[in-house]
Amino acid sequence: MHTLHVELGERSYPIYIGRDLLNDPQLLGAHLTGSQVVVVTNETVSPLYLDRLLAILGERALVTEVILPDGEQFKNLETLNQIFDRMMHDRHNRSTTMIALGGGVVGDITGFAAACYQRGVNFIQVPTTLLSQVDSSVGGKTAVNHPLGKNMIGAFYQPQAVLIDINTLHTLSPREFAAGLAEVVKYGLICDLPFYRWLQEQTPRLLAREEAALAEAIERSCSSKAAVVAADEREGALRAILNLGHTFGHAIETAQGYGKWLHGEAVAVGMLMAMELSARRGWIEPAEVVAFRDLLRVINLPVAPPADMTPGQYLDLMGRDKKVIDGRLRLVLLRGMGEACIVDDATEEELVSLLETFR
Amino acid sequence: MHTLHVELGERSYPIYIGRDLLNDPQLLGAHLTGSQVVVVTNETVSPLYLDRLLAILGERALVTEVILPDGEQFKNLETLNQIFDRMMHDRHNRSTTMIALGGGVVGDITGFAAACYQRGVNFIQVPTTLLSQVDSSVGGKTAVNHPLGKNMIGAFYQPQAVLIDINTLHTLSPREFAAGLAEVVKYGLICDLPFYRWLQEQTPRLLAREEAALAEAIERSCSSKAAVVAADEREGALRAILNLGHTFGHAIETAQGYGKWLHGEAVAVGMLMAMELSARRGWIEPAEVVAFRDLLRVINLPVAPPADMTPGQYLDLMGRDKKVIDGRLRLVLLRGMGEACIVDDATEEELVSLLETFR
Numbered sequence: 001m002h003t004l005h006v007e008l009g010e011r012s013y014p015i016y017i018g019r020d021l022l023n024d025p026q027l028l029g030a031h032l033t034g035s036q037v038v039v040v041t042n043e044t045v046s047p048l049y050l051d052r053l054l055a056i057l058g059e060r061a062l063v064t065e066v067i068l069p070d071g072e073q074f075k076n077l078e079t080l081n082q083i084f085d086r087m088m089h090d091r092h093n094r095s096t097t098m099i100a101l102g103g104g105v106v107g108d109i110t111g112f113a114a115a116c117y118q119r120g121v122n123f124i125q126v127p128t129t130l131l132s133q134v135d136s137s138v139g140g141k142t143a144v145n146h147p148l149g150k151n152m153i154g155a156f157y158q159p160q161a162v163l164i165d166i167n168t169l170h171t172l173s174p175r176e177f178a179a180g181l182a183e184v185v186k187y188g189l190i191c192d193l194p195f196y197r198w199l200q201e202q203t204p205r206l207l208a209r210e211e212a213a214l215a216e217a218i219e220r221s222c223s224s225k226a227a228v229v230a231a232d233e234r235e236g237a238l239r240a241i242l243n244l245g246h247t248f249g250h251a252i253e254t255a256q257g258y259g260k261w262l263h264g265e266a267v268a269v270g271m272l273m274a275m276e277l278s279a280r281r282g283w284i285e286p287a288e289v290v291a292f293r294d295l296l297r298v299i300n301l302p303v304a305p306p307a308d309m310t311p312g313q314y315l316d317l318m319g320r321d322k323k324v325i326d327g328r329l330r331l332v333l334l335r336g337m338g339e340a341c342i343v344d345d346a347t348e349e350e351l352v353s354l355l356e357t358f359r
Numbered sequence: 360m361h362t363l364h365v366e367l368g369e370r371s372y373p374i375y376i377g378r379d380l381l382n383d384p385q386l387l388g389a390h391l392t393g394s395q396v397v398v399v400t401n402e403t404v405s406p407l408y409l410d411r412l413l414a415i416l417g418e419r420a421l422v423t424e425v426i427l428p429d430g431e432q433f434k435n436l437e438t439l440n441q442i443f444d445r446m447m448h449d450r451h452n453r454s455t456t457m458i459a460l461g462g463g464v465v466g467d468i469t470g471f472a473a474a475c476y477q478r479g480v481n482f483i484q485v486p487t488t489l490l491s492q493v494d495s496s497v498g499g500k501t502a503v504n505h506p507l508g509k510n511m512i513g514a515f516y517q518p519q520a521v522l523i524d525i526n527t528l529h530t531l532s533p534r535e536f537a538a539g540l541a542e543v544v545k546y547g548l549i550c551d552l553p554f555y556r557w558l559q560e561q562t563p564r565l566l567a568r569e570e571a572a573l574a575e576a577i578e579r580s581c582s583s584k585a586a587v588v589a590a591d592e593r594e595g596a597l598r599a600i601l602n603l604g605h606t607f608g609h610a611i612e613t614a615q616g617y618g619k620w621l622h623g624e625a626v627a628v629g630m631l632m633a634m635e636l637s638a639r640r641g642w643i644e645p646a647e648v649v650a651f652r653d654l655l656r657v658i659n660l661p662v663a664p665p666a667d668m669t670p671g672q673y674l675d676l677m678g679r680d681k682k683v684i685d686g687r688l689r690l691v692l693l694r695g696m697g698e699a700c701i702v703d704d705a706t707e708e709e710l711v712s713l714l715e716t717f718r
Contacts, residue, residue, distance in 0.1 A: 081436055088507040093683045116475075118681045119502065119513045120593070143478065148447040154478045155514065234479070322477045324452045 002215070004222055006138065007230040011158040015138060015222050017215060021165035022049060022126070025056040031124055031161040034095035035061035038087055040110040041101040042070040045128055048171050053101055053126065064090045068106065073259035075105045075145050077153065083113045097122040097160070103129035103176070104136035104263060108151070111142030115157035123159045128168040130180025130214075131264050134187070134221035137162045139229040139242075145258055149320045150250045156234055164222075166214050178300050179264025181206065182245075184217050185295065186271060187224040190241050193338025195220050200291070203298055240323055241340035244332040245270030251317035252305055261306070268301040269358075277346070277354050278334040288337055304358060311355035315348065361574070363581055365497065366589040370517040374497060374581055376574060380524040381408060381485070384415040390483055390520040393454035394420035397446055399469040400460040401429040404487055407530050412460055412485065423449045427465065432618035434464045434504050436512065442472045456481040456519070462488035462535070463495035463622060467510070470501030474516035482518045487527040489539025489573075490623050493546070493580035496521045498588040498601075504617055508679045509609045515593050523581075525573050537659050538623025540565065541604075543576050544654065545630060546583040549600050552697025554579050559650070562657055599682060600699035603691040604629030610676035611664055620665070627660040628717075636705070636713050637693040647696055663717060670714035674707065 001018030021027055037060050041050055046067050057063060066086050068079055087096070098121060100110035107125050114123035127137040143154025169177065181203075188196025199206075205213040225242065232239040249270030253261055272293060279286045296303050323330040328344045335341040360377030380386055396419050400409055405426050416422060425445050427438055446455070457480060459469035466484050473482035486496040502513025528536065540562075547555025558565075564572040584601065591597040608629030612620055634648045655662050682689040687703045694700040 077436060077440055084505055084512055088505050088511060088679065091679055091683075093679075094681055116512050116514060118511055119500065119515055141478070146443055146447050152447060152477055153443055153475050155475060156478055320447065320450055320452075322453055324450075 002219055004219070004226055006158070006226045008140075008158060008233055011140075011233075013159055013161050015162040015164065015226065017164045017166065017218055017222065019165070019167055019211065021163050022052045022056065022168070025058055027163060028056050028124070029058060031122075032057070032097050033122060034097060036092050036096035037062070038064045038066060038083075038092060038096055038098045039101055040066045040068065040083060040098060040106055040113070042068045042103075042106055044070040045102040045106070049101060049128060049168060053099070062090060062092065062096075064092065068109070070105075071259040072105055072145070072253070072263065073257065075109050075258065077144055080109055080113055080144055083109070084117060087117055092117070092121075094118045094121055097124060099124045099126060100137075101126045101128065102132070103127065104132040107132050107136050108141075108143050108154070111140070111157055111159065112144055112154050115142055115155035120157070123157065125159045125162040127162065127164060129172055129176055130169055130218075131176070131183050133164045133166075133218055134180065135183040135225070137164070138222050138225045140233065148254070149317070150253055150258070152322070164218060166211060166218065169209060169214060174300070175262065177207075177209070179262040179268075181299050182264035182268040182271070182296075182301055184221050186242075186244050186267065187221045189271065189275075189334060189338065190244050190332070190340035191224055191228070191338060192220065195224075196338060200295060203295065207299070237342065240330065240342050241332055243323065244334075244340055245272075245274050247318050247321050247323060247329070247331055248273045248305075248314065250321065251314045252309065254317050255309055255313055256306055265302050268296050269303065269305050272296065272303060273305075273354060273358060274331065274333055276357070277331070277350070280350075280354070281333070283333065283335050284337055307359070311352045314355050315351065361578055363578070363585055365517070365585045367499075367517060367592055370499075370592075372518055372520050374521040374523065374585065376523045376525065376577055376581065378524070378526055378570065380522050381411045381415065381527070384417055386522060387415050387483070388417060390481075391416070391456050392481060393456060395451050395455035396421070397423045397425060397442075397451060397455055397457045398460055399425045399427065399442060399457060399465055399472070401427045401462075401465055403429040404461040404465070408460060408487060408527060412458070421449060421451065421455075423451065427468070429464075430618040431464055431504070431612070431622065432616065434468050434617065436503055439468055439472055439503055442468070443476060446472075446476060451476070451480075453477045453480055456483060458483045458485060459496075460485045460487065461491070462486065463491040466491050466495050467500075467502050467513070470499070470516055470518065471503055471513050474501055474514035479516070482516065484518045484521040486521065486523060488531055488535055489528055489577075490535070490542050492523045492525075492577055493539065494542040494584070496523070497581050497584045499592065507613070508676070509612055509617070511681070523577060525570060525577065528568055528573060533659070534621065536566075536568070538621040538627075540658050541623035541627040541630070541655075541660055543580050545601075545603050545626065546580045548630065548634075548693060548697065549603050549691070549699035550583055550587070550697060551579065554583075555697060559654060562654065566658070596701065599689065599701050600691055602682065603693075603699055604631075604633050606677050606680050606682060606688070606690055607632045607664075607673065609680065610673045611668065613676050614668055614672055615665055624661050627655050628662065628664050631655065631662060632664075632713060632717060633690065633692055635716070636690070636709070639709075639713070640692070642692065642694050643696055666718070668718075670711045673714050674710065
């Protein structure tokens with residue numbers, strides 16, 4: 001097992017990465033302070049891992065299980081309220097600990113519930129998908145979606161600990177696994193070129209789910225994210241580089257209806273768009289865009305956006321992005337391979353031209 | 360005008376108290392950073408003060424007015440979502456500033472919306488009721504109610520500034536004004552005995568809404584609250600003393616249906632119960648309880664709880680209180696006049712006996 005530390009002063013916490021962590025009562029127990037626990041999971045994950053988690057919880061005065069329907073389309077205020085209803089009904093108080101067992105949707109909504117329930121209770125992440133292990137479980141961004149935009153209602157709220165049991169990846173569907181790899185590749189592109197080159201080589205091992213390769217990829221992704229978050233917890237500026245591909249990607253997710261495209265799939269295409277724009281500005285070689293498209297194909301990720309989306313639709317949805325400041329859209333591009341930057345000077349013409357290319 | 364400072368490190372903010380502050384564009388302008396503003400108010404307050412506020416906002420690129428129905432029964436997730444819908448529809452981004460113009464309900468729900476919208480935007484309080492001026496606008500507690508408990512869903516989120524224009528008190532209904540005085544009296548009881556004695560003397564001047572007396576009462580209340588909050592922002596222990604009368608009071612509000620009893624009315628009776636319990640423990644003189652009941656009568660506040668509530672109902676509702684820790688109910692009592700304390704050793708027998716007395 002490896003332990004990474006996210007350094008955030010009094011809000012610091014450990015990320016444990018290893019095999020069979022869901023069989024280790026000590027690890028979880030060290031972060032459970034009270035006698036009340038709420039486990040939030042979903043219909044897909046609960047038959048696989050809920051019993052194992054309950055077994056390592058040990059004796060607790062009150063354990064509530066909340067099993068949500070599976071999918072991004074349920075990450076909304078109504079589902080959040082269902083969690084609150086259960087907790088109020090079962091009389092959970094401020095000393096309770098909420099555990100998110102599942103992917104990014106479960107983690108985001110549980111974290112937001114923990115941030116708001118009685119103005120804040122303890123929270124532990126047990127991410128079971130590759131995407132949530134490398135992305136959404138690290139950094140304290142919690143949220144639900146609004147019909148007009150992803151993750152628009154939320155809080156910055158750090159967990160007490162993150163437990164990444166890489167064994168859980170063996171039950172992940174190929175589509176979900178590929179979507180997670182999109183976020184792994186992102187870390188290479190934005191801040192770790194050697195890791196990106198390693199990924200270009202090692203993708204077959206990852207796709208075969210070799211544990212040593214998985215552990216390496218997850219550790220390097222989490223440590224990149226932890227470093228960025230430690231430097232800029234509340235997304236003053238630096239942290240925004242983690243959103244490479246996300247502005248285009250969120251527009252796709254919102255336009256298609258939450259849940260139709262997986263987050264990682266939309267981000268993959270969004271990164272391709274951002275790279276193409278970076279190449280047009282002369283910041284990276286066009287050959288890198290071609291090679292990245294090839295990598296997405298190997299992973300079996302989409303390389304084109306939905307055929308029915310118009311440039312006007314993107315511009316409208318991107319205009320609602322959280323990174324818009326006083327009317328100026330900020331985009332994450334690559335100033336070079338392994339080196340992300342934020343620009344706010346993309347013109348409508350430049351964007352329309354780019355988006356037309358991808359139709 | 361007087362300025363108090365709530366000292367919370369990087370989250371510190373000023374409270375301005377004075378006459379005609381709603382005619383001063385400078386004061387508000389100094390705390391408005393971006394070109395987008397959302398004013399949240401209610402149907403009662405908007406005809407009185409909204410135009411005045413809009414006038415001092417000056418030229419802004421985007422101003423959204425959200426006018427909520429008036430009443431505690433609307434302080435819920437549905438109303439919160441209506442605010443989000445309007446903000447998303449009008450494309451407010453992270454640089455927007457939300458202004459709460461109204462009483463405690465408007466302030467609590469607007470503050471919570473500001474805490475969650477795009478994970479946090481700027482927020483200014485313009486409280487227009489006595490209760491919100493001395494209580495809910497200071498200290499950063501924001502929340503909405505859950506059907507099973509008051510203020511159960513919320514956040515600690517500090518405003519950029521609080522503007523208390525005491526002129527707004529001249530339009531307050533006698534019932535709302537009396538409810539606000541209950542919270543004023545609370546500060547005397549918990550931590551400022553000279554102030555409590557002053558209030559016993561000066562209540563007629565306050566009831567006549569003499570501005571000098573009002574300014575004095577508001578300043579002393581806010582400075583007591585600011586001192587407590589600065590010492591314990593997230594209610595570790597000390598801050599809980601601000602909840603004198605609130606555990607009983609919240610049970611009354613929840614049982615009667617939000618909005619039937621005003622918060623200050625329920626707290627008044629709750630404080631009477633807490634004083635009676637303190638007297639039974641020999642901590643304060645029984646004569647003080649009698650004198651306090653007389654003071655409530657002078658203010659025209661209730662001195663008895665709803666006739667239909669049973670001890671069992673209180674115990675059930677109080678068992679859901681946020682101050683319950685691992686099953687132990689914590690109550691705020693008076694160890695002496697002007698000196699609150701927290702106890703967790705009240706037995707069911709002691710409480711039932713107390714509650715029976717009040718039937």
